Amino acid sequence: MDKLGALKMFVVTAQLGSFSRAAEQLGKTPSALTKAVNHLEAELGARLFERSTRRILLTEIGRVYLETARLVLQRLDEASEEIEQLQHGLRGSLKITAPLAYGRAFLDQVCDGFLQQYPQISLQVDLCDEFVNLLESGYDLALREGHDDLPGLIARVVGSNRLALCGSPEYLARKGLAVSPQTLDQHEWLLYKHPLLSREFWWAERDGQRLSLAQPTTPRLRSDNYDLLLASALAGRGLLHTPLWSAAPYIADGRLVRVMADYEIDPDSFGPHILAVYPSHRRATAKVVAFIDYIAAFLAVRGLSSLHSFDG
Structure with missing residues (x-):
């Protein structure tokens, strides 16, 4: 059986908690998903789900396996995207979150210039002042004020927060x-x-x-x-x-x-820097690096780099 296909069917089934709903989302039959999960369980020698007539629940082994399976599929998707960009130039979408005040102050200009420079990239930019957990939210990148010693995250200083x-x-x-x-x-x-x-x-x-x-x-x-x-x-x-x-x-x-x-x-708890932050378990793709480089250069030109001072 196709191992990657089985992993994907297992992950979707675990996320939805139902073979039938997962089958509907993937365009498969419930029996195909059951067969795939059975194959993985036989290979592991352990049960991934506890099944009843009404619902399925991940076992402890299933929870551990789910985390690894998600990571494997994510890394493969990232590698495929990176290869495509090497062959055809930067393309695809970037999902970014940032504080509300950044929009009016500079992010609107940054996004406009970035989209002009990279016409095959699309942006989704969500502005909010609530804390966003990057390890769970699916964002490629966050812009934040703060310190660069963040657990589970890689942070690059792109500007000053004086x-x-x-x-x-x-x-x-x-x-x-x-x-x-x-x-x-x-x-x-x-x-x-x-x-x-x-x-x-x-x-x-x-x-x-x-x-x-x-x-x-x-x-x-x-x-x-x-x-x-x-x-x-x-x-x-x-x-x-x-x-x-x-x-x-x-x-x-x-x-x-x-x-x-x-x-x-x-600046108190906000910290001295504007940071571009992404999860440490995800390698920065070329388009993420391109956006970080663009915003750092934009702020530096305006004297707002962490290496510059502003004399008013």
């Missing part, structure tokens, strides 16, 4: 008060609400001295939506801690002014 404190010229003129550690509590604030961020203080550093700056207890606006806060900052509603990857074009055209620029603001 923070800046900014306000619009209108707000600063209306307030008429310099922004310094001593005057922070007298300013109007726009605060990003996130479970990874402290609600009590920020850390900042200047000339090797690390300072704890208290957060205001009654900000003018607090939200878990960064784009809403950015729009409010541009409208002159107050000061905002903002990543430079987002603020850079507004600083450049004068719609935002960077204040306390001689202080390095700690």
Whole structure:
């Protein structure tokens, strides 16, 4: 019997928990799937499923075998795709997840340029701020802020996640008060609400001295939506801690002014980098590498590489 075909039938049957549903999905007969699983069990000398008249359940051996079978089939699919790309150029689809704020800030431009450069590749880009488990979700790649020591994942630094404190010229003129550690509590604030961020203080550093700056207890606006806060900052509603990857074009055209620029603001649990992340058990295909290279070059040109500084 075709071993790879039997493995595929076993995997689909295990996923659906039914010979009949798996047969319908694969366009086979239930007896063909039963025969394939029986063949694998005979070869192993162990049962993969516990069967009853109403349902089937994986045995402990079946669960171990399922994990390996999935990996084998996945690696073969990746190898076939890689060979096709070597023969015919980069093609196929990429499934990517990223934070919401990346879309407006730079990812829309990255995707547009990448699709122009690689016309035979299609993208699925899902933007969300919820944590996505790459080991289970089926994404080829995730863009994240954070640290690059992630278990089970390979992370490549593609940009810097440095923070800046900014306000619009209108707000600063209306307030008429310099922004310094001593005057922070007298300013109007726009605060990003996130479970990874402290609600009590920020850390900042200047000339090797690390300072704890208290957060205001009654900000003018607090939200878990960064784009809403950015729009409010541009409208002159107050000061905002903002990543430079987002603020850079507004600083450049004068719609935002960077204040306390001689202080390095700690990005807290978000970490100092923008990362491109993929599962360590999956070899990076040529199209994944191409996307990572493209976004790293895009951010570097705009002075947002981890190797560059931004002088405002």
